[in-house]
Amino acid sequence: MNYLTRRLIHGIMLLIGASILCFLFADFAPGSFFDEIKLNPQISPETVAALRSRYGLDQPMPVRYVRWAKSVFRGEWGYSFAYNAPVRSLLAVRAGNTLLLTGVATFLAWLIAVPWGIWIAAHPGRGIDRLSMGSTSVLLSVPELVLALGLLYLVVRTHALPVGGMVSLRFDQLGRWSKIRDLATHLVIPVTTLVLANLPIILRHVRSSMMEVLKAPFIQAARGHGISKASLLFHYALPAAANPLISLFGFSMGGLLSGSLLVEVVTGWPGLGPLLLEATMSRDLYVVVGVVMSSTLFMILGNLLADAMLLAADPRVRMQ
Amino acid sequence: MRRLAWLAALVLVLGSNSLARSSPQPAQSDEELQITDGEVGRYGGSLVVGQAAEPKTLNPVTAADVRSREVIGRMMADLIHINRDSQRTEPALAKSWAASRDGRVFTLKLRRGLRFSDDQPFDADDVVFSFQVYLDEKIHSPQRDLLIVGGKPIAVQKIDSYTVRFTLAQPYAAAERIFDSLAMLPRHLLEKAYQENRFTQVWNINESPAALAGMGPFRLKHYVPGQRVVLERNPYFWKMDQKRQRLPYLDELVFLFVGNEEAQVIRFQAGDTAIMNRVNAENYILLSRDAQNGGYGLFDLGPSLEYNFLLFNLNDAKASRANRPAWFSDLRFRQAVSSAIDREGIVKLVYAGRAVPLWGNVSPSNQLWVNQSLPHPARSLEHARELLKAAGFSWRGDGRLMDGKSQTVEFSIIVSSSNNQRTKIATIIQDDLSKLGMDVHVVPLEFRALLDRVFQTFDYDAAIMGLGGGDADPNPEMNVWLSSGSTHLWHLGETKPATDWEAQLDQLMQQQMVELKYDRRKRLYDQAQQVIAANLPYVFLATPNILVGARKNLANFKPAVLEPNTLWNVEQLYFREGSGATAGAKP
Numbered sequence: 001m002n003y004l005t006r007r008l009i010h011g012i013m014l015l016i017g018a019s020i021l022c023f024l025f026a027d028f029a030p031g032s033f034f035d036e037i038k039l040n041p042q043i044s045p046e047t048v049a050a051l052r053s054r055y056g057l058d059q060p061m062p063v064r065y066v067r068w069a070k071s072v073f074r075g076e077w078g079y080s081f082a083y084n085a086p087v088r089s090l091l092a093v094r095a096g097n098t099l100l101l102t103g104v105a106t107f108l109a110w111l112i113a114v115p116w117g118i119w120i121a122a123h124p125g126r127g128i129d130r131l132s133m134g135s136t137s138v139l140l141s142v143p144e145l146v147l148a149l150g151l152l153y154l155v156v157r158t159h160a161l162p163v164g165g166m167v168s169l170r171f172d173q174l175g176r177w178s179k180i181r182d183l184a185t186h187l188v189i190p191v192t193t194l195v196l197a198n199l200p201i202i203l204r205h206v207r208s209s210m211m212e213v214l215k216a217p218f219i220q221a222a223r224g225h226g227i228s229k230a231s232l233l234f235h236y237a238l239p240a241a242a243n244p245l246i247s248l249f250g251f252s253m254g255g256l257l258s259g260s261l262l263v264e265v266v267t268g269w270p271g272l273g274p275l276l277l278e279a280t281m282s283r284d285l286y287v288v289v290g291v292v293m294s295s296t297l298f299m300i301l302g303n304l305l306a307d308a309m310l311l312a313a314d315p316r317v318r319m320q
Numbered sequence: 321m322r323r324l325a326w327l328a329a330l331v332l333v334l335g336s337n338s339l340a341r342s343s344p345q346p347a348q349s350d351e352e353l354q355i356t357d358g359e360v361g362r363y364g365g366s367l368v369v370g371q372a373a374e375p376k377t378l379n380p381v382t383a384a385d386v387r388s389r390e391v392i393g394r395m396m397a398d399l400i401h402i403n404r405d406s407q408r409t410e411p412a413l414a415k416s417w418a419a420s421r422d423g424r425v426f427t428l429k430l431r432r433g434l435r436f437s438d439d440q441p442f443d444a445d446d447v448v449f450s451f452q453v454y455l456d457e458k459i460h461s462p463q464r465d466l467l468i469v470g471g472k473p474i475a476v477q478k479i480d481s482y483t484v485r486f487t488l489a490q491p492y493a494a495a496e497r498i499f500d501s502l503a504m505l506p507r508h509l510l511e512k513a514y515q516e517n518r519f520t521q522v523w524n525i526n527e528s529p530a531a532l533a534g535m536g537p538f539r540l541k542h543y544v545p546g547q548r549v550v551l552e553r554n555p556y557f558w559k560m561d562q563k564r565q566r567l568p569y570l571d572e573l574v575f576l577f578v579g580n581e582e583a584q585v586i587r588f589q590a591g592d593t594a595i596m597n598r599v600n601a602e603n604y605i606l607l608s609r610d611a612q613n614g615g616y617g618l619f620d621l622g623p624s625l626e627y628n629f630l631l632f633n634l635n636d637a638k639a640s641r642a643n644r645p646a647w648f649s650d651l652r653f654r655q656a657v658s659s660a661i662d663r664e665g666i667v668k669l670v671y672a673g674r675a676v677p678l679w680g681n682v683s684p685s686n687q688l689w690v691n692q693s694l695p696h697p698a699r700s701l702e703h704a705r706e707l708l709k710a711a712g713f714s715w716r717g718d719g720r721l722m723d724g725k726s727q728t729v730e731f732s733i734i735v736s737s738s739n740n741q742r743t744k745i746a747t748i749i750q751d752d753l754s755k756l757g758m759d760v761h762v763v764p765l766e767f768r769a770l771l772d773r774v775f776q777t778f779d780y781d782a783a784i785m786g787l788g789g790g791d792a793d794p795n796p797e798m799n800v801w802l803s804s805g806s807t808h809l810w811h812l813g814e815t816k817p818a819t820d821w822e823a824q825l826d827q828l829m830q831q832q833m834v835e836l837k838y839d840r841r842k843r844l845y846d847q848a849q850q851v852i853a854a855n856l857p858y859v860f861l862a863t864p865n866i867l868v869g870a871r872k873n874l875a876n877f878k879p880a881v882l883e884p885n886t887l888w889n890v891e892q893l894y895f896r897e898g899s900g901a902t903a904g905a906k907p
Contacts, residue, residue, distance in 0.1 A: 030777075031768025037384055037462065038775050039787070041799035041807040044465045048806075051460050082376040082385070085524050093545040156586055163586050166547060169368060169574060268579050270546025278373055281738075283768055 003317070007307050011300040018296045020065070022289050027061050033081040033283045055081050068286060077293070078286025082279070087290035090275065095257060095294060097166060098264065098271030102256045104187060105194035110252070113199050114245075117206025118233055124211060132207075136200035148193040148266040155189060162186050164268030190267045194260055198252070205248050209241035216240070242313055250306020254299035344566040345555045351433035352415055354559045356567065358876045361894030363565075366572035367874070369887065370584040370593040374546060374577045378532060379523035380503035381453050381461045386883075389501075391549055391575055394890055395437070396503030397535035397558070399428055399447065400496050404880035404888035407688065407792045409496045413442070413504055413535060413558070414484075423491035423836045430482040436506045437539035437554040438530075444478040449507040449514075451476040459519055466498050491834045493841055494795040506533045525549075537568040537891035549575045559891055569894035573887075588869060589614060595877075596869035597886045600741065601672035604867040611869075619879050621866040623676045623685040626789035628742065629858035630657070630733070630749065634810045634818075635778045645731060645781070647723060652711035654856040659697065659704040660752050666862050670744045674867060678860040680853045681800075685863075685881050686792045689842065691849040704756055721757030730759040731781035734773060737764035742784045745861060749784075774809060784861075785809070789883065794832060794845050801829050801848065810857045821855045 034048050034057070052058050056067060068078045076086035083090055120129040139147075155161045162168065168182050213219060214237055222236050252259075257272060264273030272291050279287035310317050344363065347353055375388035380396050383389055401412035411417075414428040434442040454461050455473045467474045470490035477485045488495060509531065513522045523532055529540040535558065538551035551573040559567045576593060578584045585603045588596045589610060596616075599607065608618055632648035647653040663677030676683075679697070682690040697703075712724035721729040735746040746762040753760045765773070773780045787807070790796050799805030803817040803826050817823035825848055832844035852858075868879045868886050876892040879885050887893075 029769075030772040031766075032772075035768050035771040035775060038771065039807065040384075040462070041787070041805065042466055042790075042796050043384075043462050043806070044799075045806045047460055047462065047465055050457075054460060083525060084377055084379075084382060084520060085526070089526060090545070097546065152586075156590070159590070163590055163592075164578065164583055165576075169366075169548070169576070169592075265579070268583055270544075270577070274546060274579065281767070 003311060004304070004308060007304055011304060014300055015293070015296060019069075019289065019293055022292050023061065023065050023068070026283075026285050026288055029283065031283055032057060033285070036282070055079070068289065077290045080279075080284055080287050082282055082284045082287070087286050090287060091272070091290055091294055094270060094272045094275050097269065098257055098260060098273070101187065101190055101264070101269055101271060102194065102260045105191045105198065105260070106252050106256065108191065109195045109198040109202055110249070112195070113202035114206055117203045118210055118238065120203075121207045121210035121214060122229070122233060129207075132203065136203055139196055139200045144193060144197045144263055145266060147196055148189065148263050151189045151192060152267065161188050166270050190260065190263050190269050193263050193267070197263075198259075202248065202252075205244060206241075209244050210237055213237045213241040239313070243310060246309045246313060247306050250302045250304075250309070252302070253305055254302025256302070257298040258295035342552045342555055342571070344553065344557075347560060347564055347566055348433060351558070352431035353566070354411065354415075354431070355564075356559050356561055356889075356892055358561065358889065358892035360561045360563050360565070361569040361875055361892065362897055363569050363571070363894075365570050365895040366574055367570050367595070367890070367893060367895075368574045368576055368593045369595045369597065370578040370587050371575045371597075372577075372579065372581070372584070375525060375549065375575075377524050378527060378540065379520070380505070380534075381459060381463070382520050384462045390884055390887070391551070392503065393501065393536070393884060394538045394551060394573060394887060395532070395534040395536040395540065395554075398499055398502050399430075399504065400499035402497060402500040402791065402882065404882040404884070405878060407686075407882060409500070412499075414499075417496070419495070423493075423495065423834075424488045426486040426488075426495060427479070428484050428486065430484065431558060432482055434535065434558045435556040436508075436533040436535060437556060438506070438509070438533035439556060440506060440508050440533065442504065442506075442535060443481045444484050445481075446504055446507045447484045448476050448478050449511060450502070450505040453505060453510070453514060453519060454502065456514075456519075458517070463502060466502075469495075491836055492795075493833055493835055494793045497791060497793050497795070500791075504535055509533055538573050541572065547577060551575075557891060561892075568891035570890070573890060588616070591615070594871040594874055595886050597884075599867050599869065601670075601674040601864070601867065604674065604869075605672060607869055615873070616869050616871050618867070618869045620674060621685075621868065621879055621881055621885070623683045623863045624789055624866045624881060625683045625686055625792060625863075626786050627678055627681055627683060627858075627863050628745065628784065628786045628861045629678075630661075630861060631774075631783045631785055631809055631858055633778060633780050633782065634857070635812060645723070645727075645729075647711075647729065648782070650711050651855060652707045653713075654859060656704040656707040656711070656756065657753065658856055658859045659700050659707065660756050661749055661859065661861065662699050662752050663862055664699070665752075666745055666748055669748060670741050671862065671864050674865040675862045676865075677862050680849050680860060681788070681797070681858070682849060683788070683863045688792055689794055689845055691846040693846070694849060694853050701755055708756065715757050719757050720759065728759060729757065730761075732761040732763045733782045733784060734763045734765050734770050734780045735784045736767040736770050738767055741864070742786070746784050775812065778812075792882065794829075794848075798829060798833065801825055801852070819855075821851055825851050 034051055037043050037048055056064055071078050075088060077088045077091065080087055080090055116132070120132050123129055152163065155163055162185055166186050171179060171182055174182060219232065219237055222232055260271065261273035261276060264271040265277050275287065276291040371387055371390065373387045375391040376385055377383050377388050378392055380392045383392055398412050399414040400409050400417065403410045413430060413434065415431045417426055417428045419426050430444060430447065436442055453459060454463050455467055469488045469492045472489035475487040479485055510519065510522065513519050525543060529542065532540050537554055537557045539554045541550040541552040543549045553568055553571055557567055561567060578587050581599060581603060584596065585599065585607060587593050589607065604618060611618055632654060634648055667673060667675045667677055680691060680694045684690055708721065714722050716722055723729060733746050733749065735742045737743065743764055750760040750762050770783065774783055787800060788797065799807045802808065803814040803822045808814065811818055817826055828844050828848040828851065832841045832848065835841040835844060866881055866885055870877045873896045875894050875896050876889065878889060880888055
């Protein structure tokens with residue numbers, strides 16, 4: 001059995017395990033979706049019991065789990081009590097919005113962090129390096145939530161950008177370029193928050209990996225052969241420093257569906273975050289399980305991607 | 321060239337059709353339209369309203385959540401409607417009705433010539449079909465229980481195309497009011513799904529606009545998941561203004577999903593939305609600072625119909641936690657707690673003065689039913705101490721209160737962690753009761769965890785909750801006060817009244833339910849309020865005022881105490897000409 005097949009089987013086992021745990025934890029949580037209806041004096045307990053029965057909530061947990069697993073194979077991912085609709089249809093649109101946000105933010109974070117990290121690794125101890133390390137320390141200590149709230153506060157005071165949502169109300173009436181501009185202006189706050197939250201981690205990884213490689217004898221030898229600095233950094237040092245960065249990149253890919261949930265809630269981005277929050281609060285069990293499982297799936301796929309990239313990039317992994 | 325001309329003609333025809341589809345249709349001579357008494361307005365504009373969450377369904381029969389009902393209510397209409405301003409019933413799709421002498425039979429005359437929003441006629445068959453669906457046990461509509469009177473479903477019979485007869489198993493005092501908010505369904509669109517047992521799956525939130533039709537002022541235009549739902553004018557709506565212009569005036573009504581109240585305030589201040597539907601006192605004060613320059617007005621409508629209360633767990637010890645203290649069952653203990661609570665302090669500190677203290681279950685804004693003679697005793701720690709002494713309590717040297725078995729009085733109050741106001745109330749009560757030597761712990765719980773303890777496990781000492789707010793009539797509250805009621809929270813699942821006063825309350829509530837004369841019914845309900853206030857199953861605390869806001873250029877805006885507070889007359893709302901400010905409005 002080759003390396004990737006083994007990793008794939010591990011991934012599937014992990015998915016099954018995560019789904020069982022997710023069901024167990026959701027079952028442990030006190031209260032159910034239909035509890036709030038009980039507060040309505042005009043609805044009888046018989047009606048509440050009938051509704052619970054319709055959605056199988058009167059069944060034991062293993063029976064519900066098997067039903068849910070069957071619905072996953074049918075492509076429905078369970079059934080939402082609140083929306084009275086398959087979970088997949090709810091997740092599809094919102095996952096697209098989340099991927100747009102996290103995709104842009106991840107791309108920008110890597111685009112900025114890699115050259116910046118290489119640059120400061122090549123100039124250790126200088127002013128720019130110290131400034132970068134200091135500012136990233138501050139950013140690492142500030143929670144995403146505070147970053148988002150701070151940016152929102154600035155926007156509310158200055159009226160410089162839209163204060164929430166994904167597009168303007170008149171989006172449908174705009175031309176193609178105006179639509180792109182409208183979407184871009186709405187992306188600014190959540191993307192900036194996510195970039196500021198992720199950039200320090202990537203930057204520090206790039207810097208430390210590069211600094212380690214730049215001390216290696218083969219780089220000293222290459223330098224002695226008179227190879228230009230740019231070529232030394234990008235053609236020799238960067239490939240050698242790639243392994244930990246590939247793992248981190250896989251982790252970034254894995255977090256595409258789950259990395260922005262809190263920011264989405266704060267900035268009113270219509271992704272999976274607000275859906276998960278509302279479903280958790282209302283105990284819409286299968287929506288919660290659906291969001292968690294899709295995030296887990298992405299995490300596993302991201303790690304698989306990293307493994308595949310490592311396999312391609314590093315002959316030592318192939319040897320193992 | 322000829323092809324081009326045909327194409328141009330086709331585009332013109334299609335274009336004019338799509339415009340005509342949502343523009344108001346001229347009134348036909350055979351249409352029995354209702355004339356409204358609001359200020360005559362002008363057509364146009366798009367009203368944007370912030371909403372905390374998106375609707376979960378557009379199916380009026382299965383919808384159980386407030387957000388869905390808010391949207392559905394603007395697309396649907398009922399036979400008899402409760403006017404949110406006067407709080408009395410008025411004709412809607414039924415132009416008139418007559419009740420039999422014994423109050424069991426209601427004959428409703430429908431307006432003639434009306435059409436659904438898809439241009440299909442409305443008649444008695446739609447009414448009979450609608451009630452058939454609501455009453456169907458397999459559908460489990462949350463409204464079904466409303467239509468069971470005296471243990472039997474209401475019988476619905478078509479007399480002719482525009483006359484329907486409703487027969488009740490027993491007289492029912494609020495019979496006219498049960499028609500309110502029961503949306504009439506288009507049989508031509510839904511009968512097939514109903515016969516194929518697919519009814520609960522239709523009209524979900526992703527439904528195509530063409531598959532939906534109603535009798536309300538608006539109809540579905542499009543829905544963007546997680547962002548907004550856009551409604552457009554129903555060109556066949558059955559109301560018109562004094563100038564015989566068909567309503568509604570607005571081209572579009574947009575529900576923008578904004579999340580929490582704070583985000584809604586920001587969007588309202590930024591001019592993204594035109595109506596702020598209920599804010600808390602803190603946000604009201606925040607908004608009032610900028611009201612002059614912000615182009616909006618704020619309205620304090622006075623106390624709402626809801627009541628917040630402290631609930632003691634009086635459930636049977638077997639069903640409840642074994643070590644639950646017995647003090648709660650002692651009326652003098654509950655009276656002492658009530659006497660020690662600083663209700664005025666709650667009004668000032670929690671609601672910034674925008675609330676009223678309560679000593680009974682009916683809000684003072686419910687002028688038809690409130691018992692004005694209920695006593696409003698001032699806060700008195702002295703009186704509270706006397707009551708406790710009389711009940712066998714005493715004080716230790718350090719001031720701690722002890723019961724007759726020398727056990728210190730210590731208990732917890734659970735409260736919803738997502739409701740800041742109730743959490744603040746709990747801390748004020750904690751402080752008030754500490755002055756009597758009681759050791760009270762406030763335990764904020766996630767809302768459903770709280771409900772689980774109150775309804776399922778009974779694992780709590782006391783809780784702060786709120787009820788009411790729906791209708792002004794007493795009957796929706798039957799299940800709260802009847803000992804067998806499903807929301808008889810202090811003691812759930814009673815098979816027979818546990819106390820004499822509960823038996824008396826049962827009798828009074830049953831009597832008022834079937835009494836058809838208002839005066840006699842009021843007397844019975846006054847007595848019921850006296851029994852409740854005297855025995856304190858709930859220690860009533862306060863009811864917050866209803867606080868709303870709207871753009872100044874929005875005319876005919878008449879917010880009401882009854883829900884929906886701001887959009888109940890949405891068909892009459894319009895944007896004033898030349899008002900400049902177009903916030904929340906498409907000019």
